[in-house]
Every structure is written in structure tokens, then in C-alpha cells.
Amino acid sequence: MKNSQAREFHADSEAAMMELGAQLAGDLAGGQVVTLSGDLGAGKTTLVRGMLRGLGFDGRVKSPSYGLVESYEVAGLAIHHLDLYRLGEPEELDFIGIEELVGPASVLLIEWPERGKGRLPDSSARIRIEHNDDHRRILLTR
Amino acid sequence: MDIRSRLYRAEQVGELDRRAIEDHGIEGFELMQRAGSAVFRAIRARYPEAKSLVACCGGGNNGGDGYVVASLARNAGLQVRVIAMKNPEELGGDARRAADAWLDAGGPVSDPDREIEADVIVDALLGTGLDRDVRDDYAALIESIDASDAAVVAVDVPSGLHADTGMPLGAAVRADMTVSFIGRKRGLETGRAPDFTGTLLFDDLDVPDTVYRDLEPDAERLSENALERFLPARARSIHKGALGHLLVCGGDYNMPGAVVLASRSALMTGSGLVSVATRREHSISLAGSLPEAMWADGEDGDMLDALAARADVVALGPGLGTSDWSREVWRRLLGRDLPVVLDADGLNLLAEHGFERENWILTPHPGEAARLLGASAGEVQCDRFAAVRELATRFNAVVALKGAGSLVADPAGQVALCPFGNPAMATAGMGDVLTGVVASLVGQGLDLYEAACAGVVLHARAGDVAAESRRGILAGELIDALPRVLP
Numbered sequence: 001m002k003n004s005q006a007r008e009f010h011a012d013s014e015a016a017m018m019e020l021g022a023q024l025a026g027d028l029a030g031g032q033v034v035t036l037s038g039d040l041g042a043g044k045t046t047l048v049r050g051m052l053r054g055l056g057f058d059g060r061v062k063s064p065s066y067g068l069v070e071s072y073e074v075a076g077l078a079i080h081h082l083d084l085y086r087l088g089e090p091e092e093l094d095f096i097g098i099e100e101l102v103g104p105a106s107v108l109l110i111e112w113p114e115r116g117k118g119r120l121p122d123s124s125a126r127i128r129i130e131h132n133d134d135h136r137r138i139l140l141t142r
Numbered sequence: 143m144d145i146r147s148r149l150y151r152a153e154q155v156g157e158l159d160r161r162a163i164e165d166h167g168i169e170g171f172e173l174m175q176r177a178g179s180a181v182f183r184a185i186r187a188r189y190p191e192a193k194s195l196v197a198c199c200g201g202g203n204n205g206g207d208g209y210v211v212a213s214l215a216r217n218a219g220l221q222v223r224v225i226a227m228k229n230p231e232e233l234g235g236d237a238r239r240a241a242d243a244w245l246d247a248g249g250p251v252s253d254p255d256r257e258i259e260a261d262v263i264v265d266a267l268l269g270t271g272l273d274r275d276v277r278d279d280y281a282a283l284i285e286s287i288d289a290s291d292a293a294v295v296a297v298d299v300p301s302g303l304h305a306d307t308g309m310p311l312g313a314a315v316r317a318d319m320t321v322s323f324i325g326r327k328r329g330l331e332t333g334r335a336p337d338f339t340g341t342l343l344f345d346d347l348d349v350p351d352t353v354y355r356d357l358e359p360d361a362e363r364l365s366e367n368a369l370e371r372f373l374p375a376r377a378r379s380i381h382k383g384a385l386g387h388l389l390v391c392g393g394d395y396n397m398p399g400a401v402v403l404a405s406r407s408a409l410m411t412g413s414g415l416v417s418v419a420t421r422r423e424h425s426i427s428l429a430g431s432l433p434e435a436m437w438a439d440g441e442d443g444d445m446l447d448a449l450a451a452r453a454d455v456v457a458l459g460p461g462l463g464t465s466d467w468s469r470e471v472w473r474r475l476l477g478r479d480l481p482v483v484l485d486a487d488g489l490n491l492l493a494e495h496g497f498e499r500e501n502w503i504l505t506p507h508p509g510e511a512a513r514l515l516g517a518s519a520g521e522v523q524c525d526r527f528a529a530v531r532e533l534a535t536r537f538n539a540v541v542a543l544k545g546a547g548s549l550v551a552d553p554a555g556q557v558a559l560c561p562f563g564n565p566a567m568a569t570a571g572m573g574d575v576l577t578g579v580v581a582s583l584v585g586q587g588l589d590l591y592e593a594a595c596a597g598v599v600l601h602a603r604a605g606d607v608a609a610e611s612r613r614g615i616l617a618g619e620l621i622d623a624l625p626r627v628l629p
Binding site for chain 2: 014039040041042043045046063085086112133
């Protein structure tokens with residue numbers, strides 16, 4: 001990993017998480033792979049929703065529960081939201097063709113990246129959410 | 143199916159009448175005599191001191207039954223009067239014959255009046271054929287009946303009550319006792335019907351069994367022996383692994399109690415192992431309140447996975463909430479290939495997001511059912527049979543629609559009614575207990591429909607035992623009563 005630098009944010013509500021997502025969306029650019037880690041209910045999906053809203057997407061943001069991937073076209077980017085929680089083996093990622101999702105005009109937002117260990121493209125940023133009651137501490141490492 | 147457990151729609155009971163008369167040669171007037179006798183016997187048994195009786199007779203065969211009761215009562219020495227909604231001269235068929243017998247014997251007939259003085263009023267105004275709001279003149283008399291101090295006994299069905307749905311049609315008689323004939327009407331023991339029927343008795347009028355042959359009942363009335371029927375005796379060598387591992391998931395912030403109730407109910411119903419996945423802090427603070435369960439951090443995805451992999455069944459929803467955490471565990475667990483009993487906020491999330499799966503039981507109360515159907519609770523209660531069938535089909539699930547006269551349906555359209563339970567059960571946490579009981583039975587190997595049927599009966603019977611004549615009981619008291627009704 002090159003020159004890693006960490007930033008820390010805090011959010012006390014779902015609205016604050018959305019806001020933070022929108023703020024972070026400003027840094028998204030084609031070719032990026034961003035991972036999101038944290039416990040169940042930590043707010044990973046809320047943060048993704050915030051990012052999509054920040055980019056100007058106004059449709060419904062679903063959790064990618066069935067197909068592992070939900071894709072959105074917005075602001076000239078293809079945003080692929082992956083949730084690997086239900087992944088049985090990292091090898092299953094080959095079946096969904098994750099390599100093909102990566103490209104100069106696409107961004108991958110990956111929840112539960114630990115499930116895909118060894119099969120994921122290198123990440124450009126890692127987000128870790130820690131929570132205690134309603135308080136969230138968000139760590140962003142590039 | 144036992145004749146006593148068959149529930150019919152009014153139109154099917156009409157067909158049973160027709161068969162008794164046309165196919166088996168029992169005269170209509172004879173059936174009317176038997177019906178009147180059954181009602182009078184019931185009055186004598188319950189109100190042996192009664193000295194006076196007023197029979198309110200409508201213009202159809204139900205009114206004819208009323209004239210028979212009046213004649214029998216008069217012969218027995220009671221002071222009897224008939225209030226006729228239709229001039230006896232204008233009656234037709236068997237009702238005319240019954241009225242003529244009354245008039246020939248010198249029985250008095252009067253028009254409806256405001257105040258009815260009697261020990262017993264017989265409600266023979268309207269029968270099962272009613273499908274629109276009662277006429278104003280009938281409604282006025284129904285009001286007078288309700289206003290009197292007399293004991294009210296309804297013939298076949300309380301006038302104004304829809305025999306298929308249990309809903310009043312504008313106005314309905316509030317009876318202290320109803321004596322119903324030939325076939326049990328499905329609407330008399332669910333929804334609001336118990337407010338109107340009072341004690342419900344059934345008499346088959348001695349029609350031959352063949353009358354019932356090849357007429358598929360609309361639903362089954364569950365009996366107490368549903369428990370013995372579905373719950374096999376335990377082998378002496380049984381071990382906890384064979385009794386099912388239940389995973390209970392719920393208990394968001396501010397709602398910790400629900401998972402305790404569900405888990406404790408499941409253990410009392412006989413689950414071998416119960417794990418609870420709840421909010422991290424609850425998994426620590428609640429463990430001491432139910433040490434028999436295994437308390438796990440439901441915010442830890444790996445932990446939740448490991449538990450789900452070992453479980454035989456999931457109870458999802460008690461105190462689940464609608465937070466990010468609630469939504470995430472909801473989606474995770476529904477996505478697994480395990481039977482699920484879904485309740486409370488688990489159902490609210492289903493109404494919000496939808497989810498396609500099979501192998502699950504939904505246990506909505508009318509409000510939750512309404513959200514799932516995109517209707518109002520009032521609309522659900524208007525026809526509980528239709529609502530429960532629609533839910534079972536739409537969600538490909540076994541559905542237990544709670545509330546007085548709980549109904550269980552499967553996607554194939556099969557429906558069962560639980561006639562047990564009491565108003566003292568209308569307290570907080572009762573739904574969580576049912577969830578635990580039903581999930582426990584699934585874990586013990588019952589199929590989903592059996593588990594839901596046996597579960598509602600077990601829950602309601604335990605509620606009856608715990609309540610005796612009390613006004614309200616705690617959910618925990620119902621749990622303590624479970625062993626007293628388990629076979």
C-alpha cells in the first residue's frame with residue numbers, strides 16, 4: 001500500500017450519514033474501488049445511499065440482496081454497489097465477473113470485502129464504520 | 143374431518159338444507175320443528191327460571207323457527223307473545239304452517255313496539271341469507287331488543303350478523319346465546335362475531351351424515367385435540383438436538399423484552415436449543431434474564447452467519463425495529479434457506495420492501511395484515527377469511543391472522559379457525575409469545591401449516607387457562623401456563 005493516509009469523520013444520525021456520503025461522493029472518480037466495512041447496521045448502505053444522492057441519483061437505492069450487485073448510471077459514471085455478505089466462497093466472485101465491472105468510467109462500492117478476500121481488485125479507498133448506539137465513527141483510508 | 147369441525151359458508155349451509163329436504167326426504171317443516179325444539183331445549187337448560195318469552199319473528203324461515211319456539215314455550219306454560227315483522231297471513235311455505243299452528247292455538251301476535259318486557263327474547267328475525275344492511279324497521283326492533291333487560295337467544299345466527307364474515311350489517315342483535323343448525327357457519331367465531339353470538343351452540347338436527355358427503359367445507363374449526371394430533375409423544379431417548387435449534391432475532395434499542403418473551407415461550411414449548419441474536423448491548427444485559435438461551439451479538443455478521451448455519455428455524459421480528467440494523471439482519475436472514483416465522487416489525491419491513499421466498503410463516507395482527515395488503519385494518523376485519531387467503535397466496539406463505547378467532551391459511555387456500563382464546567389476552571407481548579411457540583413447533587418437525595394451527599391453539603388454550611375469569615393477563619403468565627395445556 002502506498003502512502004496511506006487516514007481521515008476520521010463522525011455522524012450521529014442517519015441524516016448525518018447521508019450527508020457524509022454526499023460529501024465523500026465529491027471525491028469519487030472513474031476507476032476507483034472503495035470498500036466499506038463495519039458491523040450489521042453500522043450504516044454502510046446508508047453511506048452508499050448518501051454517495052449516490054450526492055452524485056445526483058434520485059431513484060430508489062436498494063440493497064443488493066439477491067444478485068450481489070446493484071448498478072447505477074449517474075454523473076457519467078457506472079456505480080456498482082456490491083454486497084458480498086452472502087458470498088459463500090471468494091471464488092464465486094469469478095462467476096459474477098467482477099473484473100469486468102472495473103473500468104475507467106466505473107466505481108465499485110464493496111460492502112463486506114473480507115468475504116471476497118484474494119479475489120477483489122486493489123482498493124483505492126477503504127472505509128471502516130464503527131458504531132456505538134447512534135454514534136458512528138467513520139475512518140477513511142486511502 | 144369431524145362434522146363438528148367443518149365450517150361452511152352460508153350458501154353451503156343452504157345446500158346442506160336442500161340436500162336434507164330433497165335428497166333425504168326430511169320435510170322442511172320437520173326440520174323447522176327440530177330447529178325450534180333445539181332452541182327451546184337450550185333456553186330451558188340455560189334459563190330454567192324463565193316465565194315469559196317474546197319471539198321476534200321475521201318474514202322468512204328463520205321467523206318460522208321462531209313461531210315453533212313460541213308454541214313450544216306456550217305449551218310448557220310460559221307467558222308468550224310473538225312480535226311479527228310480517229303479517230302471518232302473508233308468510234309462505236313452512237313458516238306459514240308454523241305461524242298457523244301458533245294462531246290456531248290462540249297465540250297472541252303484535253306489531254313491533256319500543257319496549258319489550260320478558261325474561262327471554264327469541265331473535266328469529268333474519269337468517270343466514272342476509273347480505274346487505276338490515277332494513278330500518280328491523281334495525282329499530284334490533285335496537286329495542288338490545289335495550290331490553292331480557293336474555294336474548296338467537297335462532298341460527300344473530301339477526302344482522304353476516305354469517306360468512308362475522309361482521310354486523312348495519313345493525314345486529316347482541317345475543318347471550320346462539321343456537322346454530324345443520325352446518326357450522328364459518329363467520330360466527332371470528333372477528334367481531336363473538337360480541338354478537340354470545341355462547342354459541344351447534345345442533346345438527348339429526349340429519350344423516352350423508353348430507354355432508356362431497357361438500358368440501360370452506361374451513362376447519364380446530365379443536366383442543368389439535369395438539370395431540372400434531373404433537374407426537376416424545377420418545378424416552380430423545381435428545382435436545384432432535385427438538386430443534388431456534389434462532390430468535392430481534393430486540394432493537396428500546397425493545398429488548400420481545401426477544402425474551404419469544405425465546406422463553408419456545409423453550410417452554412419444547413425447543414431443544416434457543417439462540418438469540420440481538421443488539422450487542424442487549425446480548426450482554428439480557429443474558430441473565432433467560433440463561434437457558436444462548437445470547438449472541440447480532441451486530442456481528444460472522445456470528446449471525448454461524449448461528450444461522452446451525453439453526454433449524456428462525457423467528458424474526460419481535461422488537462426488531464426498523465433501524466439500519468433491523469433492515470440488514472432482516473434481509474440477511476430472509477435470504478437464507480431456512481424456515482422463518484416472521485412477525486411484528488419483520489412484517490412491517492416486508493410491507494415496505496417486499497421479499498420473495500417460500501417456507502415461511504407470517505403472523506400478522508389485523509393492522510400488520512392491512513399494511514401487507516395495502517388496505518385498512520377495518521377492511522381486513524370485514525372479511526378475515528378473504529384477507530388471510532389473499533396474504534397466503536400473495537406471499538406464498540402460511541399465514542396466521544391474529545385477533546379473536548385466529549385464522550390460519552396456506553397458499554393452497556386451506557383455512558383453519560381457532561375458536562379458543564379470550565379478551566384478557568389483549569395485552570402487550572402476546573404476539574411475541576405466539577411467534578416463539580410457532581417457531582418452536584417448526585423446529586420440532588411439524589410442517590408449517592401444522593405448526594401454525596397447533597401454535598395458535600396452544601397459545602389460545604394457555605391464555606384461557608391463565609385468564610380464568612381475569613380481565614387481563616401478562617404475556618409471561620401465558621408462557622407459564624403453556625405446560626398445563628401441552629399434551
